[in-house]
Amino acid sequence: MALLMANNLETVIHTENLTRRFGDFVAVDSLNLEVPAGQVLGYLGPNGSGKTTTIRMLLGLLHPSAGRATVLGYDVATQSEQVRAHTGYMSQKFALYGELTARENLIFYGGVYGVTAAARIDEMLDSLGLHDVRNQRVASLSTGWRQRLALATAIIHRPGLLFLDEPTSGVDPVARRAFWELIYELSAQGITIMVSTHYMDEAEYCTQVGIMRDGRLLALDEPARLKAALPGQVWEIYADPLLDALEIVEQIPLVTRAGLASDHLRAIVAEGGNADLLHTALAAQGVRILAITPGAPSMEDVFMALSG
Amino acid sequence: MTTPLIDAFDLHKSFGATRAVAGVSLRVAAGEIYGLVGPDGAGKTTVMRLLCGALRLDDGFAEIGGCDVRRQVERAREQIGYLAQRFALYEDLTVLENLRFFAETRGLPTQEWASRSQEILDFVGLAPFGDRRAGQLSGGMKQKLGLASALIHRPRVLLLDEPTTGVDPVTRQDFWRLIMPLLRSGDIAVLVSTPYMDEAMRCTRIGFMRGGHLISEGTPAELRHTLHGRIVELAGAPANLLVEQAQRDPAVETVERFGNRYHLRVVAGQTAAVVERLHTQIVAAGGQVELLRPIEPQLEDVFIALAESTAPDSSADVATRLYVTR
Known part of the structure; x- marks a missing residue:
């Protein structure tokens, strides 16, 4: 200008x-x-x-x-x-x-x-x-x-x-x-x-x-x-029933954040954890796992990590 | 479908010369959450207000839990919890007083309201704040109180009109975590309008409204499938060059930004040709391609296509023009 x-x-x-x-x-x-x-x-x-x-x-x-x-x-x-x-x-x-x-x-x-x-x-x-x-x-x-x-x-x-x-x-x-x-x-x-x-x-x-x-x-x-500065790995979890899955994933100690994301869940797993952790916890509670795939961090993840 | 809790057939409503709702039919069964999406002014709010009897139908027929909203409006209303875009709370009354007011106006028996209030405050997480004035609550807490007021009389039908507009992501997440358990019981039907496509993805079915009509309806997967094989994802540099080259391609219908990538909507059957052609074009023009591949359409791709399809004057045209003139 x-x-x-x-x-x-x-x-x-x-x-x-x-x-x-x-x-x-x-x-x-x-x-x-x-x-x-x-x-x-x-x-x-x-x-x-x-x-x-x-x-x-x-x-x-x-x-x-x-x-x-x-x-x-x-x-x-x-x-x-x-x-x-x-x-x-x-x-x-x-x-x-x-x-x-x-x-x-x-x-x-x-x-x-x-x-x-x-x-x-x-x-x-x-x-x-x-x-x-x-x-x-x-x-x-x-x-x-x-x-x-x-x-x-x-x-x-x-x-x-x-x-x-x-x-x-x-x-x-x-x-x-x-x-x-x-x-x-x-x-x-x-x-x-x-x-x-x-x-x-x-x-x-x-x-x-x-x-x-x-x-x-x-x-x-x-x-x-x-x-890039967001610590941990993002995982996208497709499971049924979704809310049960969310409640289980939230309880996993290495999961720093979990939440709903469109029709599935996103979870951030701190260093030292991996997808097996999610599989094991969900399977143990009888939740049907459709897919667990690695995700790229989003601004929503950053926002939730800082202000959630 | 089992007997729908919301059964609307050929709803019509005009305001003067404006046909706000022009022949909308929809059915929502217990256990379902139906998402109403569409551009501003499409008629979503009017549909909700017709269903709860706040507006009179010009024509058509609507039943809530088997009660005709015209002939049995009181009985229909007793079964509805309605959270309007700008819901009214009495700022000078406490949380509990607000709930009592709504309980009484919605016909909850007097002997029940105290126990029910406690139950619903526990549910939305406001139990410690029963004696706080509504005016002193944060935005997120007000919204929870709005939901509690809508649910106080145990409605079987919940109408939520853009409940999360103007709300931050944390509060939005909290709100959905309250709505979803309601569906688990399988005896409540929810109709929700939203401008957020990620929220629409959570619905069992979605209806897309435009100009007073319901122009498309289906599960999220079905709606996304309508553009199957027609979305190409593009990333690279410089941005202006990518957009310019993509728009120049005769088989590319639209170019939209999605974060740091672009989604190109391509003429059916032309995806492979576009991917090959555009790569060559961008490189020849001195650009860099990081990513150029067909992807599964997102719901927002579908929204954009539907919003344009019947709106030659849509704002998307202006965006395109601005791109070209840059």
């Missing part, structure tokens, strides 16, 4: 022991985050782990209790207006005017950011594939269209950094794919993106993934490296 080049920023988000307390509750606990320009940072964690609180602090909407943060070089505590002028934000609950058309919503949000050029409005409609629905009232649009329009309103002012807080929550798989193509498109244009999600397949699409739990950042790395 022009802005990034002008400021020649290499670090877009920088936090030092960023902390937020609500009474006795520490929502974000000494967060140290360094996000270089051009990243698509996936921000994962259970509900209540501090993801949204982090984003609100980085947007300058919520004052840190301790520590500091800069966003695009601006201090979030003292320069929050500059922060918001140069960042975009879209949350899971899009704020759109149902009675206005798609185009009118864009004009409205453009006005909020001082963007009034009709050419920019039309460019947004075109580049996000909204041209055909531009004159429809938002209330009559499907979730997928509204989501895309919400994204358009978040980037109308050409932000250098875009925060997406669970943007695909409750959206069908095809619409989610289309939305991610838009994210890549924005990333290719030079916008740095921080996106929180509960979909682990989306985490795989990020250049960096941070995992939060109880306000703390437990890990931050490329998805491939996070997966």
Whole structure:
């Protein structure tokens, strides 16, 4: 983006022991985050782990209790207006005017950011594939269209950094794919993106993934490296009855984690164990084993291992 | 099939000019868990709301446990546990007070509610929190309370409308570990809608809805088999080149990203030809192929194909266009 080049920023988000307390509750606990320009940072964690609180602090909407943060070089505590002028934000609950058309919503949000050029409005409609629905009232649009329009309103002012807080929550798989193509498109244009999600397949699409739990950042790395760092071997277990099998596998001391995965089970066996361990335990309890095959670690495995 | 607990025939419901549900028939027997999937706005929620009598049918016929949802709506409702997308809990009431409220409105006899509440709180793991206000519960605990409220009157039919949307993987896993034992007894029927294909894979049968119609139905294996021999997996570098070359191949219908790989949907009977041709093309264009092979279709491949098949204006077209213009 022009802005990034002008400021020649290499670090877009920088936090030092960023902390937020609500009474006795520490929502974000000494967060140290360094996000270089051009990243698509996936921000994962259970509900209540501090993801949204982090984003609100980085947007300058919520004052840190301790520590500091800069966003695009601006201090979030003292320069929050500059922060918001140069960042975009879209949350899971899009704020759109149902009675206005798609185009009118864009004009409205453009006005909020001082963007009034009709050419920019039309460019947004075109580049996000909204041209055909531009004159429809938002209330009559499907979730997928509204989501895309919400994204358009978040980037109308050409932000250098875009925060997406669970943007695909409750959206069908095809619409989610289309939305991610838009994210890549924005990333290719030079916008740095921080996106929180509960979909682990989306985490795989990020250049960096941070995992939060109880306000703390437990890990931050490329998805491939996070997966490679997962200790133990993953096994996929096809058995019947599945729940009985799960309860048995969970009891095996060398199994560090076991859970449902689509129509079968996944279990992580710590070093020193192997598939025989699983076979023996299941057979001893009379569970029918259909197949036990080695699996590759997934982001869901990483997430569960860290936050389960 | 034994007598279905959910028996719906030719359901119709319009909202003004919008035909939300246009001739849906489905049957779910005791011990079955039926997954309803499809794009947003396909009519999944409307089907659920018609079945529980929250919406009136324009036309068609639905029975829950043998009770007509139009003529015997109260008796039909007594047999239903319904967990809506945004379920209502009274945040100022405690967990137990919430349960008591739902027990009373669903017709559980007064002398039974205390013991039943304890039983259901044990089941969902909220027993230590009976006196906590619902507003003070975490997201995962609220969801468990929602499920407990839906189950308090021992329904034989459970309707779950996207119960795990917006929920983290750990909570999602916990939720399914509560649902699956209910099926073990073999006398409950579950209808669940979900945007997660891994959850749909756990269902005994899946129905795919689009534009108010049920356009495909079967076991997960049957649905996956509909694309048998038509999915090719591709991995390599650079990504843009792979996508470009794959899209250029005349026998490749779609290119979709699956993690760090791509799934190509290929014209039937062309798999071997595509694999051979594309390998040569990618290498000739200066790319590297790590993986190029036919694979068994995943449920998400099927979802994508079905979502496109009747939706020329689907969002997938935009994604494709963005790829091309990159």
